[in-house]
Amino acid sequence: MSAPRVFDIPLPDLPLEAGAQVQSHVARGWWWGPEGDLPWLQSRALLLSEESVHAQAPRVVRRTRDESREFASPRDALPPEDSVPTVLLIHALTGDMRAGGPGGWWEPVIGPGRALDPGSARLLCFNNLGSCYGSSGPADEGFPRRVEDRRFGPPAPLPKGDLRIDEAPLPATLTPWDQARAILQALDALGIERVSLVTGGSVGGMIVLCLAVLAPERFERIAPIATTQASSAWLIGWNHVARQAVLLDPDYPEAPARGLELARQLATLTYRAEAGLEARHGRPPDWSSRALYPLQSYLEYQGAKLRARFDARAYLALLGAMDHHDLERAPTRGVQDGWGVARIRASALCVGIAEDQLFYPEHMKRLAERLRADGRHAEYAELSSPHGHDGFLIEWTQLDALLRRALALPPGPEAAKPRLETGEAAPEVNLLLLGRGTVGGHLLEQLREQAPRLARERGPTLRVAGIADTRHLLFDPAGVPLERWRERLDETHREDAGTGPLLGTLERLRRLPNPVLVDCTAADGMGPLYAEAFQRGIHVVTANKKPLTLPWEERQRLLGMARAHRRAWHYETTVGASLPVLRTLADLVRTGDRVRRIEGCLSGTLGFLCEQLTEGVPLSRAVRLARERGYTEPHPREDLLGLDVARKALILARELGLEVSQEDVEVESFVPRELLEEEDVERFLRSLESLDGTFASRLAGVRAEHRVLRYLARIEPPRERGQRAVLRVGPLAVPREHPAARLRGTEAFVAFTTERHAEWPLLVQGTGAGGAVTAAGVLADILEVTR
Numbered sequence: 001m002s003a004p005r006v007f008d009i010p011l012p013d014l015p016l017e018a019g020a021q022v023q024s025h026v027a028r029g030w031w032w033g034p035e036g037d038l039p040w041l042q043s044r045a046l047l048l049s050e051e052s053v054h055a056q057a058p059r060v061v062r063r064t065r066d067e068s069r070e071f072a073s074p075r076d077a078l079p080p081e082d083s084v085p086t087v088l089l090i091h092a093l094t095g096d097m098r099a100g101g102p103g104g105w106w107e108p109v110i111g112p113g114r115a116l117d118p119g120s121a122r123l124l125c126f127n128n129l130g131s132c133y134g135s136s137g138p139a140d141e142g143f144p145r146r147v148e149d150r151r152f153g154p155p156a157p158l159p160k161g162d163l164r165i166d167e168a169p170l171p172a173t174l175t176p177w178d179q180a181r182a183i184l185q186a187l188d189a190l191g192i193e194r195v196s197l198v199t200g201g202s203v204g205g206m207i208v209l210c211l212a213v214l215a216p217e218r219f220e221r222i223a224p225i226a227t228t229q230a231s232s233a234w235l236i237g238w239n240h241v242a243r244q245a246v247l248l249d250p251d252y253p254e255a256p257a258r259g260l261e262l263a264r265q266l267a268t269l270t271y272r273a274e275a276g277l278e279a280r281h282g283r284p285p286d287w288s289s290r291a292l293y294p295l296q297s298y299l300e301y302q303g304a305k306l307r308a309r310f311d312a313r314a315y316l317a318l319l320g321a322m323d324h325h326d327l328e329r330a331p332t333r334g335v336q337d338g339w340g341v342a343r344i345r346a347s348a349l350c351v352g353i354a355e356d357q358l359f360y361p362e363h364m365k366r367l368a369e370r371l372r373a374d375g376r377h378a379e380y381a382e383l384s385s386p387h388g389h390d391g392f393l394i395e396w397t398q399l400d401a402l403l404r405r406a407l408a409l410p411p412g413p414e415a416a417k418p419r420l421e422t423g424e425a426a427p428e429v430n431l432l433l434l435g436r437g438t439v440g441g442h443l444l445e446q447l448r449e450q451a452p453r454l455a456r457e458r459g460p461t462l463r464v465a466g467i468a469d470t471r472h473l474l475f476d477p478a479g480v481p482l483e484r485w486r487e488r489l490d491e492t493h494r495e496d497a498g499t500g501p502l503l504g505t506l507e508r509l510r511r512l513p514n515p516v517l518v519d520c521t522a523a524d525g526m527g528p529l530y531a532e533a534f535q536r537g538i539h540v541v542t543a544n545k546k547p548l549t550l551p552w553e554e555r556q557r558l559l560g561m562a563r564a565h566r567r568a569w570h571y572e573t574t575v576g577a578s579l580p581v582l583r584t585l586a587d588l589v590r591t592g593d594r595v596r597r598i599e600g601c602l603s604g605t606l607g608f609l610c611e612q613l614t615e616g617v618p619l620s621r622a623v624r625l626a627r628e629r630g631y632t633e634p635h636p637r638e639d640l641l642g643l644d645v646a647r648k649a650l651i652l653a654r655e656l657g658l659e660v661s662q663e664d665v666e667v668e669s670f671v672p673r674e675l676l677e678e679e680d681v682e683r684f685l686r687s688l689e690s691l692d693g694t695f696a697s698r699l700a701g702v703r704a705e706h707r708v709l710r711y712l713a714r715i716e717p718p719r720e721r722g723q724r725a726v727l728r729v730g731p732l733a734v735p736r737e738h739p740a741a742r743l744r745g746t747e748a749f750v751a752f753t754t755e756r757h758a759e760w761p762l763l764v765q766g767t768g769a770g771g772a773v774t775a776a777g778v779l780a781d782i783l784e785v786t787r
Contacts (some may be wrong), residue, residue, distance in 0.1 A: 019150030028134025066691030090200030273388030602770025668730030
């Protein structure tokens with residue numbers, strides 16, 4: 001068994017519930033565990049020397065902006081040993097991360113042979129967000145201010161003579177949801193996926209409950225002590241008076257020393273009970289009008305001690321966090337239904353303190369009853385102490401027994417088993433969306449609109465945990481608010497537009513229930529990212545055709561990985577937008593039919609262009625119009641080259657089991673290839689004006705023959721061994737009785753000629769382009785994952 005260690009770990013920027021954002025985010029943690037655990041910790045975090053820890057304990061840590069930015073993420077991180085259970089401890093209001101060892105706030109119950117034995121468990125504790133002992137907080141330069149609480153708009157200006165406090169010097173609003181999310185970020189950075197027990201008292205108990213609600217699948221057991229489901233008016237009232245003592249100090253905001261002392265004295269009275277105070281600080285035998293009573297001396301001592309070791313702005317932030325505690329208020333707007341205690345899956349030991357005058361024990365009794373009513377294993381236990389609320393920091397014998405009891409609880413049934421596999425009912429699905437353009441933007445809007453209907457019909461809860469484009473990356477395990485996803489995303493920044501930085505995001509996504517990677521990009525090089533997703537147990541839904549047109553061996557390897565990890569890979573929209581083309585083909589093959597030919601207009605974009613040209617619209621204007629309506633690829637040449645249709649034809653052919661590649665598709669572009677080399681979109685669109693006359697003449701000839709111009713794909717499997725498959729795409733003048741001639745606008749169609757559908761092909765027809773219809777197809781694929 002090693003000695004306890006303190007460490008720092010850099011974390012992603014953290015958006016706060018009230019709208020500000022913690023940048024250059026750092027957590028300071030404490031670890032004690034088996035000797036073999038140390039190399040893992042060293043690979044993940046920056047370990048502090050024992051000398052620096054002792055020199056700073058307990059002392060305020062104030063970081064400059066440069067000091068906060070200098071932390072580098074570790075490389076070559078080792079995974080934690082799965083056989084070592086993790087116990088997470090959460091400290092109270094002004095505590096720190098040093099839970100055990102010399103000076104630790106739970107030192108008597110932590111150590112060899114004690115309830116929390118570092119020889120058999122990995123013990124972790126983090127300094128809470130907003131504190132001042134090493135984790136990001138108001139003592140740091142650059143910590144956000146209250147005026148940055150964007151969720152509720154800018155503060156109103158104070159008229160002259162208004163006695164309300166100016167918000168400018170105040171720290172940004174924190175809530176226990178924010179503090180819990182910071183801890184989840186730290187667990188992610190350490191690679192900790194599952195926690196055997198999380199426990200803490202008072203404010204620590206609030207954060208324990210928030211963790212169990214935010215990430216129910218990660219916590220097997222919880223032991224909240226002397227806390228509540230939501231802060232009461234009683235608690236908020238005490239905090240208000242304490243806050244005023246600080247704010248009304250004449251030296252506020254620079255150094256409200258006396259105000260901080262008085263706030264602590266008031267708090268101390270709520271932490272204790274009459275019997276304990278009387279026993280330790282009762283009346284002296286002698287009386288003097290000039291002498292302090294023992295209790296007065298004790299309160300002055302407690303106030304002076306906190307003033308010497310704590311930051312006043314941090315104290316204000318933490319009081320506010322207590323006030324804002326409410327498990328039933330979702331930290332993200334728009335996901336209120338089903339939020340709160342009902343999400344907890346862990347087994348629970350809810351501990352009340354009989355003499356507690358701050359959090360009455362009835363709070364913990366009611367929580368245990370509520371959990372049992374929801375079908376959870378929940379027990380209530382009561383600690384008795386003449387010292388009141390602080391009994392969980394004093395009554396060591398009782399606490400030791402309670403912690404052993406908590407560790408012996410059966411693990412929560414849904415926290416202990418892996419995430420739901422494909423085919424099971426999915427109460428919650430967490431999405432990481434790549435691409436916020438035409439399709440991705442429509443998808444986010446449809447998710448926002450459909451959430452109430454799915455909730456009414458007891459359908460799955462679809463939560464967008466992350467959004468990424470080439471310049472931004474936003475991830476929030478509690479869910480991105482879809483009412484303002486653009487503002488939240490634009491507040492972030494991404495240095496590297498490649499897929500490498502997304503691996504860390506996949507690691508965070510995999511820890512959420514039923515994770516799904518949704519690719520609405522047209523990017524190259526996504527195959528390796530899909531492979532990483534499958535290996536992490538993440539489903540993939542894609543509208544991106546390129547991974548499906550990789551060399552045959554690479555495509556088969558990806559399909560094999562999805563099957564091996566029992567993950568879904570849905571890509572219906574890659575061929576027909578929202579049309580069920582691939583599903584229809586799969587049903588034909590599964591039922592034993594033999595496909596002889598597939599013919600179709602697979603591009604709603606080119607169908608739209610053909611119709612516009614037929615109506616006399618110049619080519620250059622028709623392409624601009626298609627791009628303005630969101631029908632084309634980001635660069636329209638992808639459509640005009642015919643490559644988009646060629647990819648769709650290749651995907652269809654491979655669904656038939658044909659071992660073919662892109663080179664096997666015979667492609668005739670819609671316009672001459674030499675005009676399609678221009679990279680700049682605007683110059684490319686202008687260059688098409690040179691073809692307006694040529695296309696007008698061509699269309700006049702087609703009309704004279706009573707035909708209609710269409711861009712067709714044709715696929716014919718070989719009928720005999722040794723023959724080659726026919727894969728051809730290109731423009732064609734079809735007779736007016738041809739099914740393609742009847743298409744309008746962006747309609748697409750596919751005709752399947754099979755042994756059973758020989759005389760009259762099976763047709764699939766409908767709108768085949770546009771962000772909204774493609775997004776609807778993506779949404780259908782996501783819902784298919786939940787089935």
